[in-house]
Amino acid sequence: MARKKQKSRLLGWVLLGLVALGVFQSGIFELGEKGRPKGSSGNAAQSVAATKPPAPLSAPRFVNVASLNVRHTPSPSGELIIALPRGTALRVLERQNGWLLVDLNPTLEGWVAEHLTTTQVPQQRYMPPAPVPASR
Template structure:
């Protein structure tokens, strides 16, 4: 009587499990909070007119200055993600700690965002271009 091969199924399940663990642990695209090594740019030197982030009072409203800003449970890139905020979102800052800002998301939820991805300048208002004279 013929015997069934069971090793081939076991190897397939092991590979599938390792693949699933890798996707769960690192995500499909990796950690989006960390810039790619090739994208790292040297920081521009501060001029006398630029205020350091720590000198900006907490009661000054901040705005998201990147396409999508991750909000986390703790001031760490390793902390669990709460949500992501789109560019231009107004933030109410509650606290500052080591380059992170504690922001008020709603009456019952607070989260931490990276301070360098925020700005005190409000979002620019879109103005459509002026009409060309003589065009209809």
């Protein structure tokens, strides 16, 4: 019985080695700068975004998600005013800690998360045509 256990342990180590070799060959754990995996979303990606200057307030902004919540305060827990659909043009009045104060109409302003907006008009998502019903 002792030999059987040794063979099964050896087989386990061989399989583990083959899996590890396959992972490294496929490049999943290929190392990039500073010894971090290339695909990791560590501080390197955040530091690149942090060095990019923010768009000026006068630049037109557009909603870049399916539905963007507009809030009374610059906080995810702020009271919800309205949700705007993708592509809605926004006029920015102020920027504060990753939030934008936008003018909704002459009497209403609200805060939106800046990272959910863009300065370019978003492309419309492809909607496949509805299926044709079968005729009898």
